[in-house]
Amino acid sequence: MKVGPTVVTESQSSDENAEISKLRRGELAATEKLVRENAGWMLAVSRRILNNDAHAEDCVQNAFSSIFNNLESFRGDSRLRSWMHCIVVNQALMLLRSRKRRNESPIDDLMPLFDENDCRVEDRWTTLETPESLIQKSQTRETVLSLIDELPESYRVVLLLRDIEEMATSDVAEMLGLSESNVKVRLHRARSALKKLLEPLLRGQSL
Amino acid sequence: MMSSPKKLMRRMHGMMFKLPLMITCNEFESFILAYLEDGLPAKQKFVFEMHLKICRECREYLQAYRASLELTKHAYEGDLIGPNDQVPDDLVRAILAARKA
Ligand SMILES: [Zn+2]
Numbered sequence: 001m002k003v004g005p006t007v008v009t010e011s012q013s014s015d016e017n018a019e020i021s022k023l024r025r026g027e028l029a030a031t032e033k034l035v036r037e038n039a040g041w042m043l044a045v046s047r048r049i050l051n052n053d054a055h056a057e058d059c060v061q062n063a064f065s066s067i068f069n070n071l072e073s074f075r076g077d078s079r080l081r082s083w084m085h086c087i088v089v090n091q092a093l094m095l096l097r098s099r100k101r102r103n104e105s106p107i108d109d110l111m112p113l114f115d116e117n118d119c120r121v122e123d124r125w126t127t128l129e130t131p132e133s134l135i136q137k138s139q140t141r142e143t144v145l146s147l148i149d150e151l152p153e154s155y156r157v158v159l160l161l162r163d164i165e166e167m168a169t170s171d172v173a174e175m176l177g178l179s180e181s182n183v184k185v186r187l188h189r190a191r192s193a194l195k196k197l198l199e200p201l202l203r204g205q206s207l
Numbered sequence: 208m209m210s211s212p213k214k215l216m217r218r219m220h221g222m223m224f225k226l227p228l229m230i231t232c233n234e235f236e237s238f239i240l241a242y243l244e245d246g247l248p249a250k251q252k253f254v255f256e257m258h259l260k261i262c263r264e265c266r267e268y269l270q271a272y273r274a275s276l277e278l279t280k281h282a283y284e285g286d287l288i289g290p291n292d293q294v295p296d297d298l299v300r301a302i303l304a305a306r307k308a
Contacts, residue, residue, distance in 0.1 A: 026306070035302050039294040048283065057298050064302045112236060112268065117221025120232035120264035128270060131278035144282035163276065164283050188240040195275040202274055 016080055024071050035064065038081070042088045048160055049092040050099075051149060059095050063088040089165065090175060096153070104152040110193035129204045140201065147197040155190035162187050220262070230254050235265050239272065 022030035039060055046056035046063075066087050074083055113121040134140050148156060161172045162183070169187075173180045195202075224231045230238070235258045241247045242255050259266055 028303075028307075031306055032299075032303060035299050036294070039299060039302070043294060043298075057295070060298065061302055061305070065305055068306055114233050114236075115217060115221075117218055118224065118231035118233045119217050119221050120236075120262070120268060122264040122268045125267040125271060128267075128274060131274055131281050134278055135281040140278075141282050144278060148279065148282070159279075163280065184240055191240075191272060191276055194279060195272045198275045198278060199271070202271055202278070 017076065020071065020074065020076070020080065023068075031068075038084060039064075042084065045085065045088050045165065046092050048164060049089070049157065050095060055095055055099070056092075059092050060088065062095075063091040066091065085165070086171070086175075089161065089167070093157070093175060096157070101153065105150075107152050107155055107189060107193050110196040111189065112192055112196075125203070127204050129202055134201060143201065144198065148194065150197060151190055151193055155186055155193065158183055158186040159190040159194065163191075223261075224258070228254055228257060230258050232258075232262060232265055235259075235262070239269065243273075 019030055019034075023034060042060045042063060043056055046059035047053065050056050050059060063084070067084060070087075074080070115121055148159070151159065157176070158172060161167045161175070162169065167175075169180050169183050172178075173183045176183070178186070221231070223229060235255065238247060238251060238255050242252065247255060259269065
């Protein structure tokens with residue numbers, strides 16, 4: 001899983017081992033340090049997946065209780081942070097599944113078009129705004145995030161885990177109970193749909 | 208309505224894309240993900256890039272696809288790290304209380 005630095009130096013990992021021993025013994029100072037240092041990014045991960053502050057806080061709380069319960073089985077073959085990332089993502093996905101689904105429009109309407117000769121039908125792009133200039137404008141960020149939220153959940157989640165959380169295809173497949181090729185298909189369809197949704201912005205038309 | 212010279216052009220494109228070392232736009236579509244992840248074998252990469260050179264629609268489509276992906280990543284920037292000072296104190300207390308219990 002690609003979270004944080006992949007190169008682990010000796011001193012880093014032995015420091016980490018010492019911390020983990022303290023955590024396993026339930027030492028309060030070490031526990032509080034762990035919570036204070038990690039709750040921020042864990043809350044951010046949960047918010048991205050759940051889109052709801054109260055649910056995100058529940059999620060982080062559940063994740064920590066799972067972390068404390070599983071400290072014994074943490075094997076140290078991955079960094080503590082990527083292990084925690086995995087746990088918080090899993091908790092968020094569980095909460096997402098238990099939540100009532102809203103009505104979703106089918107993704108098919110947002111897929112690229114081909115004619116009877118298998119040729120792509122694509123309006124000319126006379127202007128293509130750069131993402132860098134677009135993001136400078138106020139409202140862009142909010143608009144983009146709300147458009148991402150329009151994707152059907154099973155696609156939005158794959159896009160988030162692969163492109164934003166930068167998790168490996170194999171990890172995402174395992175978490176969602178999908179085959180790797182299925183994850184790839186969903187990712188591409190999610191990106192294609194999002195391209196369609198972001199088109200007015202990218203063409204410089206106001207929404 | 209598509210004008211008929213335009214329609215003829217598209218038919219010719221469609222025929223051309225069936226020649227050896229050519230792929231249709233539909234096949235191109237199915238290679239995009241692997242191409243962007245640098246996962247295409249050399250021969251497929253060659254035909255993909257060949258199609259990119261001769262097909263205006265796919266070229267512009269791919270540009271917009273990439274721009275949209277980049278814009279999406281930008282939209283999440285800033286909250287990726289998740290500043291710890293924004294963690295509600297009662298959340299921290301609740302987590303610690305649960306640990307002690
Ligand atoms: Zn094409």
